[in-house]
Each structure stands twice: as structure tokens, then as C-alpha cells.
Amino acid sequence: MMKIAIVGAEDSVNKTYNILKNTNYNVTFFLKKEDQIKNTTKWIMQEEENFDGFFLTGIGIYHSLLKCEQASFNKPIAFLKRGAMSLIKTFWELKKTMSLKNLKIGFDIVEEQTFINICNEFSIKLENYYHQEYIFCKTENAYLKNYVDMYKNKKINCVLTSFGYIYKELKKLNIPVFRIQATNIEIEEEFKDLIYRIKLKRAEKNKIGVVILKINKNYMTTNILEERIFIEKMLIQYSKDIKGSVQSISADEYLLISNTELIKNDESLQSLFDIIDLCAKKHILVDIGIGEGSTVFNAEKNARKSLSFCKKEMENSIFISSDNEIKGPLFKKKELSLKIDNNLKQISENCKLNLSIIQTLNALQEKEMDYFFTSYELAKYLNITERSINRILKILIENNYVEEKKDTSKIGAGRPRRIFKFNF
Template sequence: MSTKIAVICSKAFMKRITSIAQNIKNIQLEFYPYSHPEEAPILLKQIRPCDALLLGGTLPYLHAQSSLSEIPIPWNYIKQDETAISTTLLSVMSNHAISLSRISIDVMNPIFIENVLQDIEYSGPRPFIQQIAVTRPTQAILQHHIALWNAQSIDFVITSIHSVFDELQKHQIPAMRMIDATNSIVQYLEETRSQSLLSKSESVKAVVGILEMPENNSLDTYILSKITAATHSTYKQITANSFELYTTAGYLQNTLAKENLQSLMQQIEIPFKLAFGFGHSIPEASQNANNALSFAKPYEIFILDEHKNLLGPFPKSDIKLALKTDNPYVLQMAKLTSLSPLNISKIIDFSRERQSAQFTAYNLSEYLQVTRRTTERIIKKLVDNGYAKVVGEEMTHQQGRPRTIYELNFAIY
């Protein structure tokens, strides 16, 4: 099935990404082009139903960043890096034979240029570099390029902003746009598609809820109708005062994210219990829901996922149900280790909250609230793939096996 990706980008970049995407199977692009990157937040509100979102650059991403949390689909953006800069500089020097010291260039992060120049062991005069920032008007960047040209300090301009390129063309100033390497664009398109497929697979997982209410309660029907409406679920009566609810992980995630269920609980004065279980089948999800219910107290919601991770209690807990992630790094780890993105995110949180970089299986088991055996399986997958390493042992008692000490071996910040 084709993945429909909404793309917010400049009109010029739209042509380039279209030609590249023709060689990628099962991807359909729908464009929302802008004249200036500041328009990205407005275009964000115009996106029609699609599977994922891709922003064509760091600048439109920065302008739209505050609104992306409201987007219910996975999103990604094409980041400027050393590959784009080195490809562009190579093109200028080979096609125009211009010295680097006679070039004016605007970039998101000047350190990228320094890294490229160091890699090629360049020791001559640097080009004129401008840093792009959301707080700096595009017009100011344009005027600086023009001033350098009028002062005869430069012979060429490289710009990361397509609207600046168009204005330079009007002033007949030799210029070119920053070149995003074809392989990089292909990688971002495939990453975005993978994020969409992962999100869909997670969101359609079976979820069973168990609702228990006091006996002889006259509000059974009212409470049941409110909860099933909030979670988009159907139900089956199990006993006189308990019901089994059927929904999907996507519906439940949306309900909890919007705090609809928590708000509903505050309106109902009858002390009911509610728990949910995830699973790859209805029986598995039902068993997890019953196990989660054993932890629930009145006016609390617990969730037991298919990996036996207990989440909650909602709404008291600060834990948010994260069934999808937009972080390509986490997705890559999930793919290599066969661990869920949820588990990887929790391991990252575990490491961030610890005062020491070193930990034992017991420490991680306590944090994840899973069995020691499950934790050891998780750690083995991390170690086997180079994401964790053994750094020592500790003997807490005179008898018994020593505990293995580990450290995570990947970026967590």
C-alpha cells in the first residue's frame, strides 16, 4: 500500500524531490509549497488527510516547531548537514572555478562548514559565512549578500533559502541554492515512510478494557456510555457489574493524550475501576487488562502493554502513553534490537534520571516494573547490538553470583 506523505517545502525544492521520489516505491507525495519558510505554520493547518509529514529543511521546521505537537501523524524534516555543504562547495569549485574566499554562504550552523574545511585540510581564507536563525529576517540575510557583492568582496553566493536565491537572480548576482544530496533525500523519504508504517502497526493493536462498578449501581448505563464513547470502544457485559471494552491502541492513545478520559473520571462520583491491556490478540489483551485491574484503585486507570510494562496510574501519573515516536534514531534502534520504541524511550528516560551512568539488571527491572528475566532479555539485545556494554561486576553479598554492571553505549540527550 502506498504511503501518502505531505511535504511542506519551497517551490524549487518541490521539483527536485519529485524527480527523486519517482524512483521510490509505495510513496505518494502531496505538496504544500511556500514562497517563504515563515509560511510553514500556516500550511501546517491546510494539510489534508495523509500518513506522514515531511518538512523540506531546517528553517521551515523551526518556524513550524511549536505547532508540530498538535499533528497526529508522524513527521520528519530534512536537516542541513556536512554532506549538503560539501556537495555544494564541490559543485561551485568544479563548475565555476571560484575561490572559497570569494564566496558568501548562509547556513543553519557554521560549524558544518568548518568541519568540511577541516576534513579536506583546507587552510586558506574562509568564505563569508552568515548563520540563519528564525529570529533573523530573511531580508537581512539577502541584504548582507548584496552588500558584499556591491563592495566587490565576493564573486558568488550560496544560499540555503530559496526566496533569497530568487531575489539574487533578480539582482543578477551569481548564486546557487544549497544542494541536498540525492541519497540524503531518499533516506529522509524512506525514514518518513517507515515512521508511518510503524505508527500504523502500533495504533491498530488490540486493546481490551475492564470496567468494574459498585453493585446495585443505578448509573451503570450512563457511565458505560460515556467511557465507550470517549475510547471509541464496543463492550460486552461479563458480570452484573463488570464490562469488557474493545478498542485499539490508537484510539486509547488519542483519548489519553487529550485527557478526555481523565476529565470524564472527575465528573463521575461513582467509584469505578478501569484498566486496559494491550496484545497481539484479543485473549492476550484481555489477560493483560485483568492483570492491570489488580493494581487499579477507584478513579485510577492502569495499562499493561504486550511487553508486560505497567503504565499508570492515570491521571495521577506523569507517564504519557507513547505508542509512536518521530525520532529516527529510536526507530533505527527498535529495528536493530527488536525492542519496541516504547521500551527504548523508557530506557533513555531511565538513564537520564540516574545519577550514575552504570546500572545493573536489578536497577533497570525496578524502573521498568518488569521481571528480572524480561529485563535480562532486554539488556542482552542492547549488548548484542552494541547499545550497551559490560563494565564490571559487584558483589553485594558474601554468597551468590555477582551482579553484572552495564553502561549504555548510545546518545541519550
């Protein structure tokens, strides 16, 4: 018997439960109804041990957990996405009370291109539209204020929202609002995925691995559909090789799940390198972040940590991250193993420097088995200018973590080079 908590806005939780309560899975459900996202995160963290998994009714709750430093789950989590089917159903509801002509719509969460495609497909004539894309740090009240201001200024005449809290507040203000709800099919498919993750968690002794491939939007050509088909074809084959699953998270992001050992073996890593190499030949810039953890949630969190390091490389790259180490860029001369420990965190806090800088400097010493470096060598590894590394070195010297020396081994005239000795 599995025990699963359905968490989210009241209307979404009720709908989800009514669809799933008669499924053939051996599951007991607990319903946690809360309209505001900020109130759900703490509850989930407190109740983790009481459930086998959590089924979240929206992306907002999931991402609020992802960005929470204290959140490190050992239980599987899945969330409902809003896509084309959800939006079509919302337009169907809108049609019952409003004309589909001269609409000025404000909407959120659903991708802008999906919205445009549906309007074109069903000949929905828009006078104007305003899209609030999902942003990690943006609060529900910020979304709400934007909608209210736009309505007062007559820039929109109705709202399509995925947020239960915003839906209720706009209703109180008598602003025409329609709820973007996941469809029955979408709910059932995501629930199957959660069941799969719970079974994987129970069956696997090894850690779970997540691979995230992210396309750099700034380097996407006009043939976006062609590029996606090209990438998806390779990822489908790769997912078969690692006996995993692949899903499209957004227009520029794919997520794959499997066993860590299958993802980390040499043949699998080489396959990923071949994928980014083929993308580079087509001038498509992609980053691949690999994460491992005891759950899909933890593995994804580590994979996104890997992606944050990829961004600094400015070229196709792969990083892999666990709870205590980040390694990459894989297959390149600059490859380093960055430790995650309290000593390095303390140095970062004392010097008010980014932790990744301290980790990279520490990893460089271990790789080269040396404590002496020039500013040029350090700047090259950190992908920054010598001027920037000199500012960093100045701070480290002031805090007694680095000593400046003169390179007396240089032969010939001229000033001796400045070299730096690390004390950590």
C-alpha cells in the first residue's frame, strides 16, 4: 500500500483526487488543500516521512521546493504541468461566457508559443495578449498585481491563470478570470510517472540519476522545430541505452531519469558527449547537467546545480553533481572535481566570494598537485579576466588564504612574475 499526498489549491486537489481515487493502484490518498504556495513548502518538508510520495498540482510548489536550500527529499515528487490540452479546455470554458473576438488576454505558466499556436489553430482573434512566464523568484502576489494593473489600464479584459490563489482573488474583484487546469489525461499520465518513481525508489539500491539537456535560446536558429526533432531523436535513443525515460520539460529543456550507474558509465557519458558534439556541428549550443541523489527530486536539484556551472563555460559542456562533489566540464582539459564541504563554504562566507570560485581554486590545486599559480593560469580556469582574478586574489590575501610570491626561477632581464600560493 502506497500513501500519497495530493498538495495544492483546493479546486485542483479536489479534481485530481476525483480522477485518481478509482485507479487500480494500491494507494491511500491524503489531501492537503492550500491556495498560497508559500504555505505548502514548510508543510511538505515537515510531513515527508509520513508519505511514500507527493503529487503537486502545479509547477509553483515544485519550484519553491527546488530553490529551498533546506529541502533535501528522500521521497519521490511529481507535479502537474499545464500544456496545450489544458489551454484548449480553458478556451472552451471562456467561450461559454465571452466572445472569442477582440480578446485582450493575460495568462501565465503556459508557454507563449503554445498559446499563439492554439489561437492560430482555432482562429481566435486577439486584440492583445500579455504573458507572465514562470519565474522562480516571482511571487503569486506579483503576478496578481500585474493582472490587476493591466485590467485597470484596459490592456487586458480577461485572465487565464494556473494559480488557484490568483483565480480566487480576481474573482473577488469581479475581473473575468478562467482557471487553467490540468486535463484528466495529463493528471493520469503524471500520476503514472509518480508511481514509477516510487517503485524505482523502493527497488533500486543504487542512487537515481537525472540528466537535463538545456538548449541555449540565444543560439537557437529560426528552424526551432527542426532543431528539437534533431535533439529528441538522439535523446530517445539515449534513453533506451540507459533503460530510462525522457520527457520534455519546456521548449528548451529535456529531462531523463535512470539509475546513476547506467548514466555514469563510460559508454553512456561518451554518448552524451557525442550528442553535444553533433549539436555543435549544427551550431546548436546545449548544456547537459547530470545529478545523482536518493530521489528524483534530489537528483534533479543536483542536475540543475551542474547546469549552473555549464553556463559559465560559454560552449557545449557537461557537468555532473552529487551531494558532495561537482565534476566537469567532462572530457575537457579543464575538467575539475569540485568539493562541497563546510571548510570551503566558510572561506566563501569570510571573503564574501562566490562558493564556486573557492571550489574551483581548491580543485585546481588538487588536480595539478601544486599550490603555486600565476594570475594568468587562474583566470584561464575560471573563465574570467586577469583583472578580475587579481581582485579575487587581493581579497584572499587580505584574509590570509593566499600569499603572493616572486618567481625567481625566471631567466633573463625583466621583473620576476607574480605567483600566488594557496593556504587551503
